[in-house]
Amino acid sequence: EGSSIAKLPTKEVAKELAILPQGPSAPEGLTVLQLVRQGRYPYQNWLKQWSAEDEEAVQRALKATRMEELAERTVDSLSGGQRQRAWIA
Numbered sequence: 001e002g003s004s005i006a007k008l009p010t011k012e013v014a015k016e017l018a019i020l021p022q023g024p025s026a027p028e029g030l031t032v033l034q035l036v037r038q039g040r041y042p043y044q045n046w047l048k049q050w051s052a053e054d055e056e057a058v059q060r061a062l063k064a065t066r067m068e069e070l071a072e073r074t075v076d077s078l079s080g081g082q083r084q085r086a087w088i089a
Contacts, residue, residue: 011042012042014041014042015042015043020084020087024083024087026075026076028074028076029074029076030074030075030076031071031072031073031075032062032067032070032071032072032073032074032075032078032086032089033058033071033072035075035086035087036058036061036062036067036071036086036089037054037058039058039061039089040054040057040058061089064089065085065086065088065089066085067082067085067089070082070086
């Protein structure tokens with residue numbers, strides 16, 4: 001929108017920009033669902049906690065990346081391609 005990214009709050013930048021390194025790593029034992037839910041962090045604050053809208057966004061992301069059936073699997077148990085899709089979700 002023409003604003004300098006350096007002047008925006010971190011959460012606002014996170015809503016607009018995502019970075020996926022070539023070799024991303026997740027904490028051991030983290031499930032795909034937990035990873036995707038982390039993507040909603042920028043939309044949370046002390047007044048607005050987890051909502052139905054957040055859950056819907058997570059489910060849409062899982063569906064769009066065909067990760068619904070793998071949601072309960074740990075990220076570290078996935079194949080390389082599945083892991084990339086989990087991070088994209």
